[in-house]
Amino acid sequence: MTSVTDADNPPTRMIDYLKTLKPNFSPSRYLTKFGSLKTNQDRVNFIYRDMKKLNFYPKYFKDSKDDGAAIASQKQGDVFFGKGYYHEAIIEYTRSIATAKSRGVLSRSYANRSACLFKINMFKECLVDIDRALANNYPDHLKRQLHERQSQATRLMRPSERFHEDTPCIPEPQRNPLIESASDAVRIEMNEKWGRHVIATREIKIGEVLSVERPFACTLLMERLIHCHHCLEFCYNPVPCEFCTLIVFCSEQCKAKAVISYHKYECAIYFSLIACGMHPVQMLALKVTLLAKEDFGLLSTLTVDLEEVYRSDRYREIHKLMAATNKQSVKSLYDKAEFAAWVFHFLDSCTMFFKRPNTRNKKDIFKEVLLLQLQICELNGLGILEVHYDFTKNVLQTFGVGLYSFSSLFNHACCPNVEGFQYGSTMVMKAMKTIKEGEQCCISYGMSYGNCPKELRQEVLRTKFFFKCECEACKFNWREWNATSQFRSPLFMDLKMNPMEIMFMETELARGNMVSVHQFLARLLPQLKRCENFEPWGNALKIKRLVELCYRLLANRRRV
Ligand SMILES: [Zn+2]
């Protein structure tokens, strides 16, 4: 197996190659010509034609299973296991499982992983791995130990300890008749200034769930061996793709769904695209485009009518999300078009994608959709967060990115009244302030007055999201607060809470004490209600942060 780092990383770019070919080549003239193009397919073809003419393609790497590499990972796993580093050992055994070619190597790695899972009391997962080891011809002379572990795990297994709550669902009477994933507390409105945006139809209370939405597609940013490639669920005993070595799934069901809908095509080219330097948002755009394949023939007829039900599970809504093509710089559009040309080349030359009945004559449409989605995903992709315990404290990390047709319609405010919480990859929007009827519901696109000065916020929002923020915090120059700053005691008197109690909660939550979260919330929510109108007051922000953390921990699929 060629390792990804051996590859030209990233491959030489067309513009650099042309410079070496023609001494009088002018990059700025070349980009001006590119900038005058009107459609996405023309932009991709502009580069693809040169690639073809000059026979200048990115290098293809065949990804194949390799017992040698699998045994090396297995040995590394054994070293970690010997030292009692079970989490690290699990990752190495999973790497081995993803790479193994023969059933002998595979069964040993499953068996070894089951030993780790046993050690960390994940008996259900342990038993599943034992079954997998046995189903893959685990050597007879080693079976006795495995059977012993099996009977012990069966004896010790109890209804699995779960800390996270179930994904909320919107009760039938409150479902929004026009928005599949939302409650009737909101509606979509459209105007010149805000584009499509979300408005409260009545007063909304703090903590109320506004929408529960599965992503149209999502992808991992990190830790691909302990999360499912398809649903992003945290998983310590995933199964591998049968063909490629980089991808694992939480279950056979997820694997089957992914293979049939997109991974069949992605599989053969994934390794080469990683070698090209593909980043997660590009990965997401590719997934979305492959998922959209049955709609390729219908693009011109895809419309979104706000009088009809707005859905989360079909491509039409995704196709109509904002792309802001005319606001992108020529260079940024060119980079995306070049990536699209690489993907097209790999897909055309290494897979059966363009030989399917519904995509046979749709090469230009593919280029159109992929370049559009590269823009849409960059602008609309929402981070998927998770809390994990890092030896001494909880760390909040963005481990995935998803494309959601409804959640993407929330505009930004630096003092947001709504926050997205992720139950796995399901996005749940909750009100973090009392929202009045007719008021716009806004989330933060990563920056708020609590973590970022106004100049920087405005700069990022202008260059990355192409708008000038006019939220209350920006308009009235709210003082920037650092949520970790100390409570200031004179002001603190307004809260009916003892600073020591707040500190206790902070410490317990940072330690991952899940048992008390509901109790903390019961204390915090009335305080948040009391002080919500005192923003920009640091203490109000601090209470809000604690409530947010409680909600996040309740949603968290990963054991903290
Ligand atoms: Zn899954």
Ligand SMILES: [Zn+2]
């Ligand atoms: Zn694969």
Ligand SMILES: [Zn+2]
């Ligand atoms: Zn703002």
